[in-house]
Amino acid sequence: MTGKELATPELDMSSDQCVDCPPLAAPTVTVELFGVPRLLLGQGHVAVTGETLAEVARMLLAAAPALAGPVLDPATGWPNAGYTFVIDERFTRDPATPVTAASSVLLVSSVAGG
Amino acid sequence: MHGMHGRALQIDLATGKTTGIPLPDDQLVAILGGDGLASDLLRRWCPPDADPLGSETPLVFATSPFVGTGITTASKIAVATKSPQTGVIGDSLSSSYLALALKRTGYDALILTGRAAEPSLLVVDDGRVSLRPAADLLGLDPAATSECVRERLGQRYRVAAVGVAAERGVRFAAISNDGRLAGRTGTGLVMWAKGLKALAVHGTRLPRVADPARLAAHARDLAKRSLGPGTAKYRELGTAANLAFFNRMQLLPTRNFQAGSFAGAERISGETLFLDHRTDKNACAACTIGCEHHYRATDGSTSDVRLEYETLFALGSLCGIDDPNVILRAAALCDRYGMDAISAGGTIAWAMECAEQGVDLGVPARGVPRFGDGQALLRTVEAIGERQGIGELLADGSRIAAARTGQGSDAWAMHVKGLELPGYDPRKLQTLALGLAVGTRGACHNRSSAYEVDLSDRLSPDAETRLRAEAAVAAEDQAALLDSLTICKFLRHVFTDLPGEAAALYGAVTGIPLTADDLLRAGAHITETKKRFNLAQGWTRADDTLPARILDDPESHVTRDGLNHLIAAYYDVRGWNADGTVPA
Numbered sequence: 001m002t003g004k005e006l007a008t009p010e011l012d013m014s015s016d017q018c019v020d021c022p023p024l025a026a027p028t029v030t031v032e033l034f035g036v037p038r039l040l041l042g043q044g045h046v047a048v049t050g051e052t053l054a055e056v057a058r059m060l061l062a063a064a065p066a067l068a069g070p071v072l073d074p075a076t077g078w079p080n081a082g083y084t085f086v087i088d089e090r091f092t093r094d095p096a097t098p099v100t101a102a103s104s105v106l107l108v109s110s111v112a113g114g
Numbered sequence: 115m116h117g118m119h120g121r122a123l124q125i126d127l128a129t130g131k132t133t134g135i136p137l138p139d140d141q142l143v144a145i146l147g148g149d150g151l152a153s154d155l156l157r158r159w160c161p162p163d164a165d166p167l168g169s170e171t172p173l174v175f176a177t178s179p180f181v182g183t184g185i186t187t188a189s190k191i192a193v194a195t196k197s198p199q200t201g202v203i204g205d206s207l208s209s210s211y212l213a214l215a216l217k218r219t220g221y222d223a224l225i226l227t228g229r230a231a232e233p234s235l236l237v238v239d240d241g242r243v244s245l246r247p248a249a250d251l252l253g254l255d256p257a258a259t260s261e262c263v264r265e266r267l268g269q270r271y272r273v274a275a276v277g278v279a280a281e282r283g284v285r286f287a288a289i290s291n292d293g294r295l296a297g298r299t300g301t302g303l304v305m306w307a308k309g310l311k312a313l314a315v316h317g318t319r320l321p322r323v324a325d326p327a328r329l330a331a332h333a334r335d336l337a338k339r340s341l342g343p344g345t346a347k348y349r350e351l352g353t354a355a356n357l358a359f360f361n362r363m364q365l366l367p368t369r370n371f372q373a374g375s376f377a378g379a380e381r382i383s384g385e386t387l388f389l390d391h392r393t394d395k396n397a398c399a400a401c402t403i404g405c406e407h408h409y410r411a412t413d414g415s416t417s418d419v420r421l422e423y424e425t426l427f428a429l430g431s432l433c434g435i436d437d438p439n440v441i442l443r444a445a446a447l448c449d450r451y452g453m454d455a456i457s458a459g460g461t462i463a464w465a466m467e468c469a470e471q472g473v474d475l476g477v478p479a480r481g482v483p484r485f486g487d488g489q490a491l492l493r494t495v496e497a498i499g500e501r502q503g504i505g506e507l508l509a510d511g512s513r514i515a516a517a518r519t520g521q522g523s524d525a526w527a528m529h530v531k532g533l534e535l536p537g538y539d540p541r542k543l544q545t546l547a548l549g550l551a552v553g554t555r556g557a558c559h560n561r562s563s564a565y566e567v568d569l570s571d572r573l574s575p576d577a578e579t580r581l582r583a584e585a586a587v588a589a590e591d592q593a594a595l596l597d598s599l600t601i602c603k604f605l606r607h608v609f610t611d612l613p614g615e616a617a618a619l620y621g622a623v624t625g626i627p628l629t630a631d632d633l634l635r636a637g638a639h640i641t642e643t644k645k646r647f648n649l650a651q652g653w654t655r656a657d658d659t660l661p662a663r664i665l666d667d668p669e670s671h672v673t674r675d676g677l678n679h680l681i682a683a684y685y686d687v688r689g690w691n692a693d694g695t696v697p698a
């Protein structure tokens with residue numbers, strides 16, 4: 001990431017909802033994985049639910065625990081500084097970014113090109 | 115100043131005469147070292163309108179204050195000359211032990227002028243210079259040449275050599291050392307034109323640094339941080355990781371830039387290569403990152419091959435090749451012949467499109483490669499390296515080949531100033547498109563790295579022209595700064611304040627207290643130095659452009675008018691005249 005790094009998001013853990021369960025009525029989003037995340041998981045995509053990027057990240061952690069540590073913060077699911085999301089071809093580390101079932105969501109290295 | 119010797123060594127290869135050239139502190143501070151120093155010396159020593167292969171054109175090798183200091187990744191050498199491929203500046207960087215050896219000779223740079231009377235080996239040993247016959251080395255690849263020279267002189271020597279591609283006159287022949295290349299713009303052909311098959315260097319005299327304790331603390335901290343998330347991609351998968359992602363984003367140049375995605379991308383992706391072909395990992399001298407991943411063909415046709423994304427795309431998707439074994443063999447051939455894989459792949463892709471369009475290339479049809487034909491790709495790489503058959507045409511690069519061929523084939527010659535485009539489709543990368551168009555050495559992602567602006571959240575796609583121009587200028591000047599301090603670009607994300615931290619390192623090494631702003635100004639001055647060289651060699655405004663295929667594509671985000679506005683804004687941000695010339 002060449003722009004300013006956003007802090008790891010403060011996730012709201014006060015809800016009754018189990019973190020391993022999808023938020024009620026949230027859309028299903030396919031997260032496409034590239035590079036190390038893909039190798040760690042042995043697959044190129046994971047279907048999760050969520051209405052914001054923060055929710056998607058949290059559900060991704062639950063669905064793909066192999067990413068905890070090297071890619072995702074084990075507590076929040078938010079990608080560590082080496083990774084970023086690309087939503088509909090826009091790079092973002094804003095956890096409030098809304099996603100829909102039609103969104104294209106990629107998890108990639110935050111170091112572009114080279 | 116500390117950290118530099120304060121002098122260069124000029125060697126007239128025609129007479130063997132050597133002259134020590136003082137490098138005053140103010141000159142060194144203004145251009146820092148490395149690429150800045152090599153470019154500055156080239157500008158001072160090269161006559162206007164020089165013939166790149168003429169004896170009057172200098173070939174410069176330069177080190178930097180950071181070489182030999184223990185600063186991670188900084189063991190790099192810069193090479194500069196007038197490019198026989200582009201006619202403008204040909205500046206290149208290469209890593210590893212050669213840089214350390216040169217730094218120990220007691221000189222900061224070598225300025226090679228004239229031409230040796232016969233194929234020669236130039237030996238520089240602690241400032242003593244000898245020129246030795248090297249006819250017995252002809253025909254050897256760079257690695258074998260280096261091995262022979264070191265057997266003869268001793269393993270303490272480090273060697274830069276050219277391969278058969280240079281001997282045969284390939285305009286994108288490289289200079290090879292320690293398994294690395296000063297790859298782009300044909301510096302190898304200039305070295306050969308000076309009568310040199312190889313350069314062997316040894317020395318024992320490193321300059322003292324100003325504050326060893328402060329430097330050691332900074333260097334330790336940087337080395338520790340170099341193992342963090344900012345370099346994870348390079349350490350774990352290498353640059354080959356770009357391919358699948360670029361393909362998904364429609365940025366992967368495919369079939370000579372006819373498309374931005376490739377049906378065979380999965381087969382040649384970094385992830386697939388990692389699982390099926392990777393054997394080993396290595397690092398340049400004095401590097402804690404180690405981004406160099408080695409791969410081997412599964413059919414036994416290669417031993418370990420170092421493969422970067424740029425080689426992978428150029429010999430893969432660009433030529434429609436989806437067989438990793440073929441790409442690895444082609445990459446190994448480029449290394450063996452000693453030539454730039456991007457220009458080799460780019461020029462072959464041009465020929466493949468000629469075949470598709472029915473253009474007569476003056477050789478029997480069976481000698482013309484076609485998209486997707488791996489065996490034809492391998493034959494054509496060899497033909498270029500030997501400059502035989504179709505290689506006689508392609509060894510000059512796509513611009514000259516298209517000019518010689520005519521029949522409208524320049525419409526798909528994908529170059530800027532004669533340098534083939536790197537592996538980023540600029541149709542969707544507007545800042546990079548500007549960076550490639552105005553780049554002093556032609557279409558180069560290393561001298562601009564403006565793709566970082568496009569592949570981030572820094573600017574929206576509809577950002578104002580001026581903001582984009584400022585971003586392109588900043589990317590270019592940052593690259594000039596890194597290349598002149600010889601810090602590897604793969605370290606760039608490790609810094610939280612690159613110019614500030616670089617200034618602290620510079621102060622500890624040299625004892626000269628520069629600020630972050632001073633370094634940014636030096637980056638701009640270095641870019642301008644290269645531009646002034648180009649102006650003296652005949653640059654015109656028309657040279658700053660992109661291939662018609664990019665500008666005329668209705669899907670492209672970069673139109674002719676849009677690019678012209680961006681270029682005008684870029685000149686303005688730089689403080690240059692509206693016609694792109696630099697005020698006196």
Ligand code: SF4
Pocket residue numbers: 187188209348396397398401402403404405406602603604605
């Ligand atoms: S990161 Fe890679 S290219 Fe850079 S110095 Fe280290 S090994 Fe060499």
